[in-house]
Amino acid sequence: KSSVTIKCSAAATNLAPGTPVRPTSILVVGATGTLGRQIVRRDLDEGYEVRCLVRPRPAPADFLRDWGATVVNADLSKPESIPATLIGVHTVIDCATGRPEEPIKKVDWEGKVALIQCAKAMGIQKYVFYSIHNCDKHPEVPLMEIKYCTEKFIQDSGLNYIIIRLCGFMQGLIGQYAVPILEEKSVWGTDAPTRIAYMDTQDIARLTLIALRNEKIAKTLLTFAGPRAWTTQEVITLCERLAGQDANVTTVPVSVLKFTRQVTRLFEWTNDAADRLAFSEVKIVPLSPNILFTMQVPSYKIAVPRLEHPHNWCLGCYYLFMLHLIK
Numbered sequence: 001k002s003s004v005t006i007k008c009s010a011a012a013t014n015l016a017p018g019t020p021v022r023p024t025s026i027l028v029v030g031a032t033g034t035l036g037r038q039i040v041r042r043d044l045d046e047g048y049e050v051r052c053l054v055r056p057r058p059a060p061a062d063f064l065r066d067w068g069a070t071v072v073n074a075d076l077s078k079p080e081s082i083p084a085t086l087i088g089v090h091t092v093i094d095c096a097t098g099r100p101e102e103p104i105k106k107v108d109w110e111g112k113v114a115l116i117q118c119a120k121a122m123g124i125q126k127y128v129f130y131s132i133h134n135c136d137k138h139p140e141v142p143l144m145e146i147k148y149c150t151e152k153f154i155q156d157s158g159l160n161y162i163i164i165r166l167c168g169f170m171q172g173l174i175g176q177y178a179v180p181i182l183e184e185k186s187v188w189g190t191d192a193p194t195r196i197a198y199m200d201t202q203d204i205a206r207l208t209l210i211a212l213r214n215e216k217i218a219k220t221l222l223t224f225a226g227p228r229a230w231t232t233q234e235v236i237t238l239c240e241r242l243a244g245q246d247a248n249v250t251t252v253p254v255s256v257l258k259f260t261r262q263v264t265r266l267f268e269w270t271n272d273a274a275d276r277l278a279f280s281e282v283k284i285v286p287l288s289p290n291i292l293f294t295m296q297v298p299s300y301k302i303a304v305p306r307l308e309h310p311h312n313w314c315l316g317c318y319y320l321f322m323l324h325l326i327k
Contacts, residue, residue: 197230
């Protein structure tokens with residue numbers, strides 16, 4: 001919970017007062033990620049002018065340009081690179097996260113604070129931030145604590161915000177379980193009772209735009225989740241049944257993960273690994289099975305009975321669909 005102060009102003013980027021900004025102009029931060037690319041694609045399909053903030057890299061994100069988006073280079077860990085990317089932008093959709101090899105604090109806290117401060121100084125009209133379901137209930141997990149602190153920072157910033165809490169992405173199951181099982185490689189599992197209500201990122205993108213276009217949804221906290229929450233073992237069992245073959249599962253007891261976390265805490269260079277191991281202690285419970293899109297505002301809930309991608313109603317249907325593409 002360190003203090004981060006970033007000096008950022010419209011004058012610093014030569015943005016003249018009164019410069020008109022089109023409501024359809026969107027900056028997507030983290031545009032190359034699993035969720036970010038779906039946000040970009042959906043926004044473009046619905047006629048928005050999309051600008052993508054990506055880190056400078058040897059292999060440029062050409063696929064974003066091919067889709068019709070504008071790509072600008074910046075790095076959240078270098079706050080001075082942020083202001084220029086916000087010129088002429090109406091809405092910021094922030095789905096960025098740090099890389100696994102990076103300290104969580106660098107991007108997910110310090111970088112986000114810098115981005116939020118710049119957005120406020122530059123007069124951004126709407127700010128969408130993706131958080132984690134139940135992050136307020138797990139201060140012992142560093143990333144969840146950072147997400148919750150970022151939520152509070154946004155709420156105190158004066159920005160017109162939408163905070164969206166997510167549980168997990170169905171797309172992540174393909175590389176983690178589906179492909180290794182098909183290739184007869186080992187998959188990792190635990191005996192933890194942790195349950196995750198996975199959603200297709202395409203549906204998350206669609207619901208995000210629904211919320212964004214609704215003028216009544218302002219300074220609001222939302223939660224998106226699938227109708228059923230799955231344990232790791234349930235996911236593996238489902239994949240085995242649909243793939244028609246047994247998985248080579250290496251099960252790591254939660255007690256071992258907890259011990260490993262305690263040991264890594266003894267060494268400064270392994271602190272980040274310990275932070276990520278802390279997720280083994282998180283227990284996520286599903287929302288009501290009839291509500292996929294809820295507004296956590298007293299006496300106000302929005303239910304979406306039909307999703308564009310029916311995979312969310314059946315994880316098995318999604319797996320079969322992806323299995324067909326893989327084979």
